[in-house]
Amino acid sequence: MSNGELRVVSPPELWGLAAEFSTVDAFLAAVAACRKAGYVRFDAHAPIPVHGLDEAMDIRPSRLPKLVFLGGLAGCALGLLLQWWTNAVDYPFRISGKPLFALPPAIPVVFELTVLFSALTAVLGLLVANRQPELYHPLFELPAFARGSDDRFFVVVEAKDPRFDRHGTEEFLKSLGAESVFPVEVR
Amino acid sequence: MSQPAIWDNSHDQPGHRAPLVLGDDSFGAITQRVATIVEKPKPPRWWTVTFSISLAFTVVLLAMLAYLFTVGVGVWGLNVPVAWGFDITNFVFWVGIGHAGTLISAILFLFRQKWRTSINRFAEGMTIFAVICAGIFPAIHTGRPWFDYWLFPYPNQMQMWPNFRSPLMWDVFAVSTYFTVSLMFWYVGMLPDLATLRDRAQTKLRQLVYGILALGWRGSARHWHRYERVYLLLAALATPLVLSVHSVVSFDFAVSQLPGWHATIFPPYFVAGAIFSGFAMVLTLLIPIRKAFHLEELVTTRHLDNMAKILLATGLMVGYAYGIEFFTAWYSGNHFEAFTFYNRALGPYSWAYWIMVFCNVVVPQMFWFKKARTTPWILLVGSLFVNVGMWFERFVIVVTSLSRDFLPGNWGIYKPTWVELLTLAGSFGLFLTLFLLFLRFLPMVAMAEVKSVVPQAGLERGPHRGHGQYWGEIPHQHEEILGGEGREQR
Numbered sequence: 001m002s003n004g005e006l007r008v009v010s011p012p013e014l015w016g017l018a019a020e021f022s023t024v025d026a027f028l029a030a031v032a033a034c035r036k037a038g039y040v041r042f043d044a045h046a047p048i049p050v051h052g053l054d055e056a057m058d059i060r061p062s063r064l065p066k067l068v069f070l071g072g073l074a075g076c077a078l079g080l081l082l083q084w085w086t087n088a089v090d091y092p093f094r095i096s097g098k099p100l101f102a103l104p105p106a107i108p109v110v111f112e113l114t115v116l117f118s119a120l121t122a123v124l125g126l127l128v129a130n131r132q133p134e135l136y137h138p139l140f141e142l143p144a145f146a147r148g149s150d151d152r153f154f155v156v157v158e159a160k161d162p163r164f165d166r167h168g169t170e171e172f173l174k175s176l177g178a179e180s181v182f183p184v185e186v187r
Numbered sequence: 188m189s190q191p192a193i194w195d196n197s198h199d200q201p202g203h204r205a206p207l208v209l210g211d212d213s214f215g216a217i218t219q220r221v222a223t224i225v226e227k228p229k230p231p232r233w234w235t236v237t238f239s240i241s242l243a244f245t246v247v248l249l250a251m252l253a254y255l256f257t258v259g260v261g262v263w264g265l266n267v268p269v270a271w272g273f274d275i276t277n278f279v280f281w282v283g284i285g286h287a288g289t290l291i292s293a294i295l296f297l298f299r300q301k302w303r304t305s306i307n308r309f310a311e312g313m314t315i316f317a318v319i320c321a322g323i324f325p326a327i328h329t330g331r332p333w334f335d336y337w338l339f340p341y342p343n344q345m346q347m348w349p350n351f352r353s354p355l356m357w358d359v360f361a362v363s364t365y366f367t368v369s370l371m372f373w374y375v376g377m378l379p380d381l382a383t384l385r386d387r388a389q390t391k392l393r394q395l396v397y398g399i400l401a402l403g404w405r406g407s408a409r410h411w412h413r414y415e416r417v418y419l420l421l422a423a424l425a426t427p428l429v430l431s432v433h434s435v436v437s438f439d440f441a442v443s444q445l446p447g448w449h450a451t452i453f454p455p456y457f458v459a460g461a462i463f464s465g466f467a468m469v470l471t472l473l474i475p476i477r478k479a480f481h482l483e484e485l486v487t488t489r490h491l492d493n494m495a496k497i498l499l500a501t502g503l504m505v506g507y508a509y510g511i512e513f514f515t516a517w518y519s520g521n522h523f524e525a526f527t528f529y530n531r532a533l534g535p536y537s538w539a540y541w542i543m544v545f546c547n548v549v550v551p552q553m554f555w556f557k558k559a560r561t562t563p564w565i566l567l568v569g570s571l572f573v574n575v576g577m578w579f580e581r582f583v584i585v586v587t588s589l590s591r592d593f594l595p596g597n598w599g600i601y602k603p604t605w606v607e608l609l610t611l612a613g614s615f616g617l618f619l620t621l622f623l624l625f626l627r628f629l630p631m632v633a634m635a636e637v638k639s640v641v642p643q644a645g646l647e648r649g650p651h652r653g654h655g656q657y658w659g660e661i662p663h664q665h666e667e668i669l670g671g672e673g674r675e676q677r
């Protein structure tokens with residue numbers, strides 16, 4: 001707006017602190033230390049799936065596999081019902097003396113629909129559980145975070161965490177061997 | 188230990204895991220090597236040339252389809268008795284090609300074959316494009332693609348439903364499920380790498396496009412946790428799928444009453460053949476591309492060696508199936524069955540049969556020798572032979588069985604017309620066009636996965652350390668927290 005009016009610009013708000021690590025092991029140790037120190041609203045970001053991270057962060061096993069099993073059951077039931085109802089009930093048509101409905105010739109379609117529904121449940125479940133697509137996130141404001149998908153590991157403590165303290169947390173993260181600690185700000 | 192410029196990592200040393208990434212295997216170097224391929228402002232000259240040629244053949248394919256749709260299937264050489272010719276041969280050929288991608292991405296994943304990480308993205312891409320090419324043929328082989336929607340079970344004004352007791356209907360479900368699941372597997376696997384490209388983007392457009400494609404992936408631990416779960420589930424789902432798809436395709440033949448088709452050996456025989464042909468296609472594409480993009484340190488000699496071994500193993504299975512078919516024909520005591528196989532080897536299409544035997548059974552025998560498995564150009568030539576041989580296998584199965592069945596009065600000869608030949612060539616054009624676009628715009632090596640198999644992925648934790656030797660210092664600072672399980676396992 002260049003018409004001479006004054007525009008009030010709100011100061012950037014601190015969203016959290018991001019500590020950068022360059023090795024997997026230092027990162028993993030830092031994650032475990034954060035949990036031990038009692039932080040709850042923190043997250044770890046890695047360019048690779050890190051073995052042992054779930055234990056270090058105490059992530060509960062995902063419920064997705066159970067959901068996928070239910071999806072598979074739904075596909076299986078749909079496959080059976082579809083073939084039985086269309087070929088034996090709604091449109092009975094005797095072809096080459098075959099029974100109108102029998103299990104053996106129904107297996108391929110039942111199998112395919114089971115797999116299809118399980119896979120769709122898995123992928124859609126992943127996106128819903130991860131809240132993706134999420135095209136904006138405060139971390140994307142941090143230029144250093146671009147290397148988080150390349151070769152750097154980040155431990156991020158949110159300002160909302162009850163134990164969060166701008167300086168105390170920063171010192172704590174540095175003491176864990178962070179290369180540097182960046183404030184993450186949202187405008 | 189001195190390090191030559193390009194190592195040969197195909198040797199097995201007991202007690203040591205062979206390195207899977209050669210040269211600089213730091214995380215940054217891996218990103219750099221893969222991402223720069225798609226970040227160059229201009230593609231290499233060879234890419235432009237091959238892309239133009241492929242695009243021209245894609246146009247040929249479209250022209251042939253337009254001609255077919257306007258005139259009808261009479262432009263092909265099909266007749267009665269040979270009502271299936273190039274169309275179904277090409278369909279089975281292309282579906283088969285796809286199987287290697289799923290085998291590499293799913294089955295080798297379940298078997299924890301970590302060498303797959305360098306080639307799985309590439310092979311999965313090949314799967315998608317091969318299935319696209321395959322899908323064209325059943326859709327057009329009646330010459331009336333505007334009725335294809337009749338294949339889908341939906342309530343309609345004709346008050347009819349498709350016949351689910353027909354293997355052709357099973358095929359619709361098998362191939363469409365296979366395509367959907369392969370596409371999701373490929374895309375989910377690519378999310379972290381798309382995020383890498385987004386984060387490295389130098390232009391607004393690239394940032395926007397890769398940003399949208401990456402769906403906001405930011406490598407969060409909780410996301411990775413679910414992601415790994417889902418990836419494992421998809422691999423477990425795709426594994427029976429890959430075995431089922433070609434089994435269902437083989438039912439198209441095996442469920443019929445025709446000698447030469449009506450055989451219980453067909454499902455495993457087709458699956459082995461599919462994996463055989465698919466690995467041959469992976470090698471045919473990978474060897475030149477690895478050279479052109481200087482990826483020898485990611486796709487190493489060991490990778491080629493392993494793939495050649497799979498080629499040899501599946502080739503032997505296919506050869507065994509050829510042999511057992513003759514045995515069954517003789518042992519069954521069925522006159523028509525015996526004649527079909529006599530006719531295959533010595534009848535009017537015997538030339539096709541012997542091309543098939545030479546390419547699929549004789550040529551792969553050279554892979555017993557390590558020299559042939561580890562020399563790229565020999566492997567390339569061998570894989571080209573297998574590609575040709577596997578196309579002829581499908582041609583032999585489809586055409587020889589139809590051309591001479593029970594009654595000599597019904598016999599006939601099928602010859603493809605120029606339209607069919609150009610349609611086949613055009614399908615290769617489409618395949619390569621899609622493939623070259625993939626190489627140009629998407630990461631062709633799964634960066635995040637490759638990074639997780641190098642030593643840096645868990646230096647201080649022996650069991651989690653990746654493949655290969657690490658020459659640097661291991662700090663051993665974090666053992667208290669990490670459990671210190673790694674020290675002895677250097």
